[in-house]
Amino acid sequence: MADPTPVLDDLHAESEELDLLVAELSREQWTLPTPAPGWTLAHQIAHLAWTDHSSLLAVTDQAAFARQLEEALAEPGDYVDNGAEEGAGKPPAELLADWRAGREALEEALRAAPAGARFPWYGPPMSTASMATARLMETWAHGLDVAEALGVTPAPTDRLRHIVRLGVRTRDYAFGLNGQPPPFEEFRVELTSPSGELWTYGPEDADDRVTGPALDFCRLVTRRAHRADLALDAVGADADRWLDLAQAFAGPPGAGRPPKGDGP
Structure with a gap:
């Protein structure tokens, strides 16, 4: 059974690196377009916050996640985009606070999860290590979009x-x-x-x-x-x-x- 600690540590580091990139942005910079059509920089962070919240439900409240999954299946083409759109409409300080609180709560829940636990998801159920890996992958990928919007080239790491x-x-x-x-x-x-x-x-x-x-x-x-x-x-x-x-x-x-x- 894979020890999830290394990937959880790397997820934390990846999130902190992206946080440093957006922490001091002006309100105008949050509206910059990113390579994803129709998505501003705010949409990128809002999507991460939304998915962290969904992941937290999957780990801590599987009944609530099942209800969310039913909603997603009812509108498969728009559900995720609607979540990003709603979050992007918040004031930047509120959006940033939501993302920070959500990812911290998810990290705590994953670190506290019992060995061998598996959580429901939009695809196959995931282990703690798989859930953390998926969050690291998304954080890194959306971080690339944010960096490109800001004209920054982040240095790759062995994460x-x-x-x-x-x-x-x-x-x-x-x-x-x-x-x-x-x-x-x-x-x-x-x-x-x-x-x-x-x-x-x-x-x-x-x-x-x-x-x-x-x-x-x-x-x-x-x-x-x-x-x-x-x-x-x-x-x-x-x-x-x-x-x-x-x-x-x-x-x-x-x-x-x-x-x-x-x-x-």
Whole structure:
């Protein structure tokens, strides 16, 4: 059973880094457009606050989460966007306070969860470590959108290892989500971490393989960049197909980001 402490510690650090980026923004900066169509910087933080609240319900009040899940199923195309829209309409100080309080409460609840606990979600039930990994992935990905809106390039860290692992583990989910049968054989994945370490997954002798920077792989599986703009290489037809549809998050893939034309 995986110890959730390392990913919880990294989730805390990732959230604090994003907090530092937005803590002193002017009211006007909160209305800056981000790469997500129709979403301002406030929408990005509001979405994180909304999802933290949903996660907290899943951990601490599963009956309330079940009711929220029914509401989401009743309006699958708008439910998440409506939550972001509502939060983005709050004064920035209130939105920031809500996000801070929600993520702190969620962290406390996850650290206090009994070993082996599993929580309901919009996809399959999740363990404590999986829930924390999903929150880290979203915090990092939406943080990229915030940083781009502000003209900032955050330095990548080895906290990306959690997102890489999630991206690898969701390979079959991504194929299924796109109506394609997942490959029978495992892939070999070799990615260079920000610190220069080589992270490897799958059998060494696999016919299909993916190589490149871990940062680019994380941008791909969170759909924050088009494949054409990333230094990822695929060997084998199945691995090549995977790079076109990979995603590490639940729900529909969306349109994704268009290529910028300045790829590797």
